[in-house]
Amino acid sequence: MMKRLFLAIAPDEAQLKQLTQLQASLNGEGRLVPRGNLHMTLAFLGQCSDTQQEALSNALARLAHQGRLPAFEVTLDTLVHWSRPKIxxxxxxxxxxxxxxxxDLCQQLAQQQGLHTSEHNFTPHITLMRKAKTLPELKAPSLTLSGHALHLYHSQSSEQGVQYKVLSSWPLCETK
Incomplete structure (x- = not known):
């Protein structure tokens, strides 16, 4: 069975609270991303077979066991409107x-499995609103996202809209 998958970092509870407060202040036209769907994508993989998913999961488990999935920090502090995807x-x-x-590691693993790889330079971001028409005039908060686990998500369409379900997670480790 084919599944639409991606690799991402999930915000912690405090960060989710900060993000939902920011969303509450957005008065633009658009559709807010549900709280449970807020994340920072590292690799959109596209449609994956069970075989590709298993191979990817095994490779990530091996890398996590070897301590080769590095923890990180990134500060998200600029509110932007991207007109092409309307987000x-x-x-x-x-x-x-x-x-x-x-x-880079996530992109390499995707390529090895014949999955989608990004054609763009990496811009760390969390999508807050879809079908957004304009950039609201408000100062963005500064949110420091610490990556402690990498998650494999399944993007599932339902009557309630798209929901992201974590299928697997691997711990990120501090490098020495």
Whole structure:
């Protein structure tokens, strides 16, 4: 069975609270991303077979066991409107070499499995609103996202809209 999958970092409870407070202050036209769907994508994988998912999961489990999935920090502090996908996001700059290393690793694993890889440079961001028409005039808070676990998500369509379900998680480790 084919599943629409992606690798991402989930905000912790305090960060989710900060993000939902920011969402509450957005008065633009659009559709807020549900609290449970807020995340920072490292690799959109597209449609994956069970075989590809298993191979990817095994590779990530091996890397986690070897301590090769690095923990990181990134500060998201700029509210942006991307007109092409019509989304409003909180974004930052990938300055932490550990974050860049983890992004590259996720892209390499996707490529090895014949899955989708990004054609864009990595811009760390969390999408707050879809079908956004404009950028609201408000100051974005500064949110420091600490990556402690990498999650494999399944994007499932339902009558209530798209829901993201965590299928597997691997701990990120502090590098020495």
């Amino acid at each position: 409003l996001c909180l974004k930052g700059v990938a300055r932490d070499p550990q974050l860049l290393s983890l992004f």
